[in-house]
Amino acid sequence: MNMLKTVIGKELLELSRDRKTLALTLFMSPLILLVLIFGLGKMVEKKVENLSDKPLEIAIVGAERAPNLVKWLATQGVERKQVADPDAAIRAQDEDVYLRISETFGEKWAKGEPALVEIVHDSTRRDAEIAVKRLDKILQAYTQQTGALRLVARGINPGVAMPLLIARKDLSTAEQRRATAMAFLPYLLILGGFLGAMAFVIDITAGERERQSLEPLLATPAPRAALVSGKIVAATVIGMITLLLTLLSFKLGAQLAGGFAKMMDVSLLAMVKMLLVLVPIVLIGNALLTLIASGAKSVKEAQSYMSLLMLLPMLPTIFLLVNPVKNQLWMFAVPFLSQNQLLLKILRGETVLPLEWLVYFSAGLGLVALLWFGAVWRYRQEKLAISG
Amino acid sequence: MIAAEHLRKTFPGKGKHAAPVIAVDDVSLVARDGQITGLLGPNGAGKTTTMRMLYTLMQPETGRVLVDGIDTAGDAAAVRRSLGVLPDARGVYKRLTARENIRYFGELHGIPRAEIDARTARLAAALQMEDFLDRQTEGFSQGQRTKTAIARALVHDPKNVILDEPTNGLDVMTTRGLRGFLRQLRDEGRCVVFSSHIMQEVAALCDRIVIIANGRVMAEGTPDELRERAGIDNLEDAFVRLIGSEEGLHA
Numbered sequence: 001m002n003m004l005k006t007v008i009g010k011e012l013l014e015l016s017r018d019r020k021t022l023a024l025t026l027f028m029s030p031l032i033l034l035v036l037i038f039g040l041g042k043m044v045e046k047k048v049e050n051l052s053d054k055p056l057e058i059a060i061v062g063a064e065r066a067p068n069l070v071k072w073l074a075t076q077g078v079e080r081k082q083v084a085d086p087d088a089a090i091r092a093q094d095e096d097v098y099l100r101i102s103e104t105f106g107e108k109w110a111k112g113e114p115a116l117v118e119i120v121h122d123s124t125r126r127d128a129e130i131a132v133k134r135l136d137k138i139l140q141a142y143t144q145q146t147g148a149l150r151l152v153a154r155g156i157n158p159g160v161a162m163p164l165l166i167a168r169k170d171l172s173t174a175e176q177r178r179a180t181a182m183a184f185l186p187y188l189l190i191l192g193g194f195l196g197a198m199a200f201v202i203d204i205t206a207g208e209r210e211r212q213s214l215e216p217l218l219a220t221p222a223p224r225a226a227l228v229s230g231k232i233v234a235a236t237v238i239g240m241i242t243l244l245l246t247l248l249s250f251k252l253g254a255q256l257a258g259g260f261a262k263m264m265d266v267s268l269l270a271m272v273k274m275l276l277v278l279v280p281i282v283l284i285g286n287a288l289l290t291l292i293a294s295g296a297k298s299v300k301e302a303q304s305y306m307s308l309l310m311l312l313p314m315l316p317t318i319f320l321l322v323n324p325v326k327n328q329l330w331m332f333a334v335p336f337l338s339q340n341q342l343l344l345k346i347l348r349g350e351t352v353l354p355l356e357w358l359v360y361f362s363a364g365l366g367l368v369a370l371l372w373f374g375a376v377w378r379y380r381q382e383k384l385a386i387s388g
Numbered sequence: 389m390i391a392a393e394h395l396r397k398t399f400p401g402k403g404k405h406a407a408p409v410i411a412v413d414d415v416s417l418v419a420r421d422g423q424i425t426g427l428l429g430p431n432g433a434g435k436t437t438t439m440r441m442l443y444t445l446m447q448p449e450t451g452r453v454l455v456d457g458i459d460t461a462g463d464a465a466a467v468r469r470s471l472g473v474l475p476d477a478r479g480v481y482k483r484l485t486a487r488e489n490i491r492y493f494g495e496l497h498g499i500p501r502a503e504i505d506a507r508t509a510r511l512a513a514a515l516q517m518e519d520f521l522d523r524q525t526e527g528f529s530q531g532q533r534t535k536t537a538i539a540r541a542l543v544h545d546p547k548n549v550i551l552d553e554p555t556n557g558l559d560v561m562t563t564r565g566l567r568g569f570l571r572q573l574r575d576e577g578r579c580v581v582f583s584s585h586i587m588q589e590v591a592a593l594c595d596r597i598v599i600i601a602n603g604r605v606m607a608e609g610t611p612d613e614l615r616e617r618a619g620i621d622n623l624e625d626a627f628v629r630l631i632g633s634e635e636g637l638h639a
Binding site: 017213 | 443465469471475478481488540
C-alpha cells in the first residue's frame with residue numbers, strides 16, 4: 001500500500017513539473033467540448049432562425065404561367081428571385097431549391113386537371129432540407145385550399161374528398177426530442193474519458209522505457225503489481241480530473257449556448273450519473289493504454305497505436321447508424337456501446353434501471369480487472385526490462 | 389557474496405529461421421565480500437547479460453545465481469533487497485531533482501524517510517555531489533547522472549553492489565573519484581562486482597578478475613595469478629593472450 005502511494009506520488013510530482021503536458025491533458029478536451037457545444041448551438045440556432053422566419057427567396061421557372069400561385073406564394077413568405085441557370089446553381093450549392101412550373105400548367109389548370117409543379121433540389125444536402133420542406137408544405141396547403149374551393153363551386157362538400165383525417169400525436173418527451181440533436185455528444189465524452197490521460201500514460205510507460213529508467217526501477221524489490229497499479233491509479237486520478245472539468249465545461253456550454261444545447265438535461269443529478277457512467281471507461285482506457293504502451297519500445301511506437309484506439313469509441317455510433325436497435329440488456333455489457341446508450345438515456349432524461357447499472361458495472365469493472373492483470377503480467381516479462 | 393554457476397542465456401535470432409544468439413554460454417564466478425571483482429571482456433562478450441542475470445532481471449536458462457546463499461530464481465525480492473545495482477541503462481527522472489530520484493528508490497525499498505535523508509547526505513558527501521543534489525537532473529552531465537544513479541542504487545545500504553561499466557563516459561577526475569568510492573565500499577566489507585572493457589581500470593582496482601570472451605570465462609584469478617598463468621609479466625599482454633585477440637584493449 002505504501003509502495004503504491006510512493007509510485008503515485010512520484011508520477012504525479014513528475015507530471016506537475018511538466019506544465020505543458022499537464023495543461024494539455026487537463027484542459028484540452030474540456031475546451032474543445034465547450035467550443036463545440038457553444039459553437040454548434042449558436043450555429044444551429046441561427047440556421048433554424050434564418051430558414052423559418054426569413055422570407056424564402058427562390059427562383060421560379062415559368063412564373064408567368066401561374067401568376068396566381070406566385071402571388072399566393074408571396075403572401076406565404078416565398079419571394080421570387082432571378083437565377084440564370086437554376087440547375088447549375090443547385091449543383092454548385094449556390095441555391096437550396098427552386099420551383100419549376102410546367103409548360104402545360106395553364107392549360108391543365110383551366111381544365112381542372114392536376115397541373116405539374118416541380119420542387120428541384122439536391123437530396124444529399126442536409127442544410128437544404130428545411131427550405132425544401134417549407135416549400136413543400138406551402139404548396140400542399142395551396143393545393144388543398146384550391147381543391148376544396150373547386151368542390152364547393154360544384155356543390156360538393158370538400159370533406160367527401162378527404163376520407164381520412166391524418167393527424168400525428170408525438171409521445172416523445174421534450175427531453176427525448178432534444179437528445180436526437182446530440183447523438184455526437186456521448187462520443188466526445190467517452191473519448192475524453194477513454195483517452196484523456198493518453199499523453200501521460202505513454203510518458204510513464206513507453207517514455208520511461210525509452211529514457212532507460214525502467215531497468216533500474218525493476219531491479220528494486222518493489223512488487224511489479226505495485227509499480228503498474230501506481231501508474232494506472234496516477235493516470236486515473238488525472239483522467240478523473242479531466243473528466244470532471246469536461247463535464248463542467250459541458251454544463252457551462254449547454255447553459256451559455258442557445259438552441260438544442262439549452263434543451264439537454266444538465267442538472268447536477270444528471271452530471272453525477274454521467275460521471276458514474278464514465279468512471280469505468282477511464283479505468284478501462286488507462287489500463288488498456290498501460291498494457292499497450294508498456295509493450296512499446298518508444299513513445300513514437302506507442303503513439304502509432306493511438307489512432308486506432310480513437311476509432312474504438314466510434315464503433316457503437318456507427319453500429320447504431322447502420323442498424324438502429326432498441327435498448328436491450330446485453331448492450332449494457334458491451335464497452336463503448338453501453339456508455340453510449342447510458343449517456344443518451346441520461347441526457348434524454350430517462351431513468352436507468354438498477355439491473356442495467358448492475359450489468360454495466362460488473363461487465364465494465366470485470367474488463368478493467370482483466371486489462372489490469374494483463375498490464376501487471378506485461379511488467380513481469382523479462383524482455384520489458386531491457387531497453388536497449 | 390555472489391556466486392554464479394554455469395550460467396547460460398540465449399536470445400531468439402531475428403527472422404524466422406535465424407539461429408538463436410548465444411549471449412552467455414557458460415559463466416561461473418564467485419565474488420567474495422570485502423573484495424572487488426572485475427568482469428573484464430571485449431564488447432559483446434556477454435558481460436551485461438551476465439550482470440543482468442546476477443541482479444535478477446534475467447533468468448538464466450541453465451545454472452543458478454546465489455546471492456548471500458539465496459537463489460535468485462527462488463526469492464528474487466529478497467535478493468533485490470540485498471543488491472545495489474547500477475545497470476547498463478542509467479536513466480534518471482529528468483523532472484525530479486537528484487535528491488528526489490534517490491528518495492524515490494529509497495521509498496521503493498521501504499526505508500523510512502529519516503533514514504533515506506541520512507543515507508543521501510552520506511552518499512552525496514562520498515560521491516561529491518552536494519552542489520547539484522537539489523537540481524533537476526535535466527541537463528546533468530554524464531558524470532552527474534552516473535553519480536545520481538549510483539547514489540540511488542546504494543541508498544538502501546546493500547551488502548552487495550553490482551555496477552555495469554560504471555566509468556563509461558566519465559572524465560579522468562570523476563573516474564579517479566569513483567575508484568576511491570569503490571575501494572571505500574570494499575573496505576566497508578561489501579561485495580563489489582563491476583564490469584569493464586578497459587584492462588587498465590580493472591588492473592588498478594580489482595582484487596579478482598574474471599575474463600569473459602564469447603560468453604565463456606577464459607581465465608579467473610588475482611592480477612598476479614593471471615600474469616603467472618599467461619607466463620607474461622605484463623598484464624596487458626596477459627589479457628591479450630588469454631582472450632586470444634587485441635579487441636577491447638585500447639578503449
